[in-house]
Amino acid sequence: MGKKLRLMAVIAGMDLLLAAALLWTLGILKLPAFGGGNPVLERFVSAAGANDAPGRPKDGLSTDTGQPTDTGQPTDTGRPTDTGQPTDTGQPANTGPGDGVVSEKRGNRVKCVALTFDDGPNKECTKDLLDGLKARGVKATFFLMGESIPGNEDLVRRMKDEGHLIGNHSYRHIQLTKAGENAVCDAVDQTSVMIEQITGERPQYLRPPYGDWNDNLECKVDMTTVLWSVDSLDWKLQNRQKIVKRVLKDVKDGDIILMHDIFPTSVEAALEIIDTLTPQGYTFVTVDEVLID
Ligand SMILES: [Zn+2]
Structure with missing residues (x-):
């Protein structure tokens, strides 16, 4: 492995995990709490760790913009949208059980x-x-x-x-x-x-x-x-x-x-x-x- 970790947990994500763990410990949050608790981390990991997965998100640029693709690969058709990504599951952005806890913990942090x-x-x-x-x-x-x-x-x-x-x-x-x-x-x-x-x-x-x-x-x-x-x-x-x-x-x-x-x-x-x-x-x-x- 390289010296640096490839993927990084997001500070907010860590807080969410801690908050979720706390809630879970207290019996307030039922498992699988983490499935919905930290989409950021999940998406980071899935994007980097599953290079052959069909659902891997594509950074994006279609070939019709004139960008060369040395692989000859049809970028437009081969570009998965967000299948398998938790972003499209209708997950509310700021209403999860962890958000209030995070805000409280962070106090005035923006x-x-x-x-x-x-x-x-x-x-x-x-x-x-x-x-x-x-x-x-x-x-x-x-x-x-x-x-x-x-x-x-x-x-x-x-x-x-x-x-x-x-x-x-x-x-x-x-x-x-x-x-x-x-x-x-x-x-x-x-x-x-x-x-x-x-x-x-x-x-x-x-x-x-x-x-x-x-x-x-x-x-x-x-x-x-x-x-x-x-x-x-x-x-x-x-x-x-x-x-x-x-x-x-x-x-x-x-x-x-x-x-x-x-x-x-x-x-x-x-x-x-x-x-x-x-x-x-x-x-x-x-x-x-x-x-x-
Ligand atoms: Zn790009």
Whole structure:
């Protein structure tokens, strides 16, 4: 195993687990309490640990956007939606038995959520997003694709200067488990070098395209892999209202939301999500603030 744990429990998730354990001990909560108690952790684990499972969520970008897929794999048809994911089960976002306990335990602590954007930088969309985030004083996390960086160095510099976290999304949008280990290392490393040349800082966080990862790669690449707990499906919906609705249905404290700053609708939706959740007491943080090793 790599030095770093591949998947991280979310602070909120840990609190929920503790709260659920306490309730269970007291006989208040019946088993299987944990099945509904910590969807964040379950989704993180299932996304990373079951690479061959048909229900594995796909980070997302369809081939029709011009992104090359070296695997020749039909991304559109092969992309499972959320089957097997607890997100679609109609689970209420903030009404579970653990929420009140968590709030009580945390006292005045605000609810945190991390917006993450993959597949950029994109000349128009990323610029609009950065403008919108700046106007709202919100920090986000960007997982950059190496091949999209040339010509967009100014946007990468802005991300750094404006306090966002920059991660690595490999060089091209391919399934890394289908590529050779050395090729994966080269692609990841090349992207990190490109980012470091602009920002002076080497990225520590990696989001593999499609969330496609395995233990062999974990051993080879010394980065912390970050998946997500709420899939906005923005690449598929491409409709501001639908994306907003989908995210708001599931979001809760400690979530990591997957979006893509290559679609105008994603940018509009992200800003609306911020404007909706902020009055509800949410603070937007970068992923390093919601992950623990
Ligand atoms: Zn992607």
